[in-house]
Amino acid sequence: MIRMANNQVFSRRRAVVAGLAASALLAVPALAHAAPRDPERGGQPAVRATGSGGADEPQVKPAKVKLPAPTGRYEVGTTELHLIDHRRTDPTAPGRKRELMVGIWYPAGDDDEGPVAKYMPAKTADAVQAPWVWAGLPEGTFDYANSRTHGRIGVAVESGKHPVVLFSPAYGFSRLLNTAQAEDLASRGYLVVTIDHTHEGPVTFPGGRFVPGLEDEPDVPAYQAAIATRTADVRFVLDQLTLLSYGLNPDAERRALPFGLRTALDLHKVGMFGFAAGGFTTAEAMLADRRIEAGADLDGMLQYTFDDGPLGKVARQGLDRPFLLFGSDTSQRSDPKSAYYDKSWAAFWKAQQGWKLNLQLPGALNQSFSDFQVVYPQLLPKIFGDSSIVDDSIELRVGTIDPDRSVAAQRAYLAAFFDQFLVHRPQRLLRKESPDYPEVRFAR
Numbered sequence: 001m002i003r004m005a006n007n008q009v010f011s012r013r014r015a016v017v018a019g020l021a022a023s024a025l026l027a028v029p030a031l032a033h034a035a036p037r038d039p040e041r042g043g044q045p046a047v048r049a050t051g052s053g054g055a056d057e058p059q060v061k062p063a064k065v066k067l068p069a070p071t072g073r074y075e076v077g078t079t080e081l082h083l084i085d086h087r088r089t090d091p092t093a094p095g096r097k098r099e100l101m102v103g104i105w106y107p108a109g110d111d112d113e114g115p116v117a118k119y120m121p122a123k124t125a126d127a128v129q130a131p132w133v134w135a136g137l138p139e140g141t142f143d144y145a146n147s148r149t150h151g152r153i154g155v156a157v158e159s160g161k162h163p164v165v166l167f168s169p170a171y172g173f174s175r176l177l178n179t180a181q182a183e184d185l186a187s188r189g190y191l192v193v194t195i196d197h198t199h200e201g202p203v204t205f206p207g208g209r210f211v212p213g214l215e216d217e218p219d220v221p222a223y224q225a226a227i228a229t230r231t232a233d234v235r236f237v238l239d240q241l242t243l244l245s246y247g248l249n250p251d252a253e254r255r256a257l258p259f260g261l262r263t264a265l266d267l268h269k270v271g272m273f274g275f276a277a278g279g280f281t282t283a284e285a286m287l288a289d290r291r292i293e294a295g296a297d298l299d300g301m302l303q304y305t306f307d308d309g310p311l312g313k314v315a316r317q318g319l320d321r322p323f324l325l326f327g328s329d330t331s332q333r334s335d336p337k338s339a340y341y342d343k344s345w346a347a348f349w350k351a352q353q354g355w356k357l358n359l360q361l362p363g364a365l366n367q368s369f370s371d372f373q374v375v376y377p378q379l380l381p382k383i384f385g386d387s388s389i390v391d392d393s394i395e396l397r398v399g400t401i402d403p404d405r406s407v408a409a410q411r412a413y414l415a416a417f418f419d420q421f422l423v424h425r426p427q428r429l430l431r432k433e434s435p436d437y438p439e440v441r442f443a444r
Contacts, residue, residue, distance in 0.1 A: 060141050061382075062141055063379045063383050065147045066148075067147075067179060072184065074188070075152070076149075076150050077151055077258055078117050079261070081102045082100075083251070085097060099252075100198060104194075105185070106258070106261070111156045116151070117153050120145055121204035124210075126145075127174075128142070156258060157259065158260075164190070164193060165190045165191070166238075169277075170275045170277050171276065176371075178369075198211055201213040230278075230284075272286065274298065280297070280314075282296065283323065286319055295321070299331050302348050322417075322421045323356055324417050325443075326358075327359070327443070328399065329364060333349055334346070357430060361410070361439060365398055368401060376393070377403045
């Protein structure tokens with residue numbers, strides 16, 4: 001069994017436990033308003049889902065997620081690009097060229113007339129909710145497709161040059177599951193480019209064409225191939241951003257671009273961060289491409305299995321540029337006797353030549369570094385009501401840390417990191433533990 005990061009994307013065992021917890025939620029008698037009793041079925045949960053008319057489904061009301069508001073001084077705009085690498089055959093789709101969907105989140109100008117972007121396309125939303133559907137919830141219970149972001153589609157970009165920050169998601173995850181982080185950095189003046197790695201996580205292309213993600217964890221050769229493909233994806237996206245800055249439109253459909261986008265890209269100031277496998281991708285991409293000046297790994301191991309390795313090249317060699325490790329309770333590099341000791345982080349720490357910092361977020365789990373940190377504490381009580389089982393289910397997924405404080409701390413430290421190394425504004429927050437964020441510890 002392979003773990004994509006330090007307990008990061010669920011192992012099969014954790015997936016089974018999560019499924020049992022979800023099933024338990026659906027069967028709790030105290031949650032009558034979420035699953036009403038049907039007297040004709042001997043007091044069992046009613047089978048009709050609100051608005052679906054389907055059989056064998058509990059009656060629940062669709063719940064929208066409210067993402068935390070960005071904290072920077074700018075409004076946020078957003079657009080997307082459909083990119084095709086005509087020089088590269090897709091290793092996961094023989095006979096086809098490599099295609100990617102890329103989201104761009106940016107500081108917006110005064111024009112606020114654009115429509116607000118929805119959180120996810122409907123087909124992606126269905127795929128993201130799929131584990132809960134398997135556990136018995138009706139499709140659409142987590143109403144991601146009708147939830148709103150804070151970004152306005154296609155509005156003009158704030159004038160001037162803006163540093164570029166790339167983002168890579170966890171293995172099997174949509175890029176959209178880290179929207180809260182992307183929006184916040186955009187509101188602080190960064191142009192954030194989020195990448196879907198096609199055939200891993202679910203992707204919706206223009207016109208509604210949908211490519212599903214993978215359900216099973218890969219073996220070592222498959223994961224090695226995936227990280228190599230992701231690294232090539234990142235380099236290709238950087239190439240396309242360069243063409244964009246030259247005045248070309250790399251979108252496959254040549255859709256209109258937001259006013260000012262071409263001149264807004266400061267490609268002399270490029271950073272990157274990633275969640276779980278995306279953190280591994282960030283480090284490997286930095287090793288392969290010197291255009292990326294600084295990188296951050298959010299709870300992602302730098303090896304191909306947690307227990308047996310092998311180590312990634314970057315864990316063996318380190319980097320000569322700044323790199324931030326930001327870990328949950330399930331990532332630890334200093335105590336080899338710990339069940340969560342990550343030898344890849346320990347090896348990287350020893351090999352790293354550039355500036356380095358290892359932050360820990362006690363009480364957090366891997367998915368705390370995604371939007372699930374907000375989604376589960378917010379939506380599970382709406383769907384199932386207040387219950388100890390609801391609390392246990394939330395704890396299983398995103399730990400015990402206060403969600404608002406977790407989000408605030410992650411945003412503050414990510415922004416401080418890129419402010420220091422892309423904008424060259426020294427940050428006290430990176431020097432020592434801060435009373436403003438007592439949740440965060442500096443690993444020794």
